[in-house]
Amino acid sequence: MPTSLATIKDRLSTHIGQELMVVAQAGRKKTTERHGILKETYPAVFVVDLDQDENSFERVSYSYTDILTQNIQLNFGDDDKADDNQ
Incomplete structure (x- = not known):
């Protein structure tokens, strides 16, 4: 899982224009x-x-804080998870 907001932003920037699915916590x-x-x-x-x-x-x-705090999860078509869970 990424440990900083800058890391998350950098990783997302490489996926601009790609299809994704956002799974958000709705309570x-x-x-x-x-x-x-x-x-x-x-x-x-x-x-x-x-x-x-x-x-x-x-x-x-x-x-980006939503990803860091795991309130949302992003799934791109070409990989399992954009947030990489490392």
């Missing part, structure tokens, strides 16, 4: 899955353009 043993494309990374957040067939809104942003 009390509930999770939500959203499919989309990693659009951009910013100093504190990253933006995912969502699949319009599944979602009522176009894009969502998450903080």
Whole structure:
């Protein structure tokens, strides 16, 4: 698992334009899955353009802290996990 926000941002930057699935904790043993494309990374957040067939809104942003604290998990099509769990 990455141990710093800079490491997480660097790893995500290499996946810009790729399809991914975001699994987010929705409280009390509930999770939500959203499919989309990693659009951009910013100093504190990253933006995912969502699949319009599944979602009522176009894009969502998450903080790198969400990955660090394991509130969300990212799965890309070409590997098991973007957060690498190292």
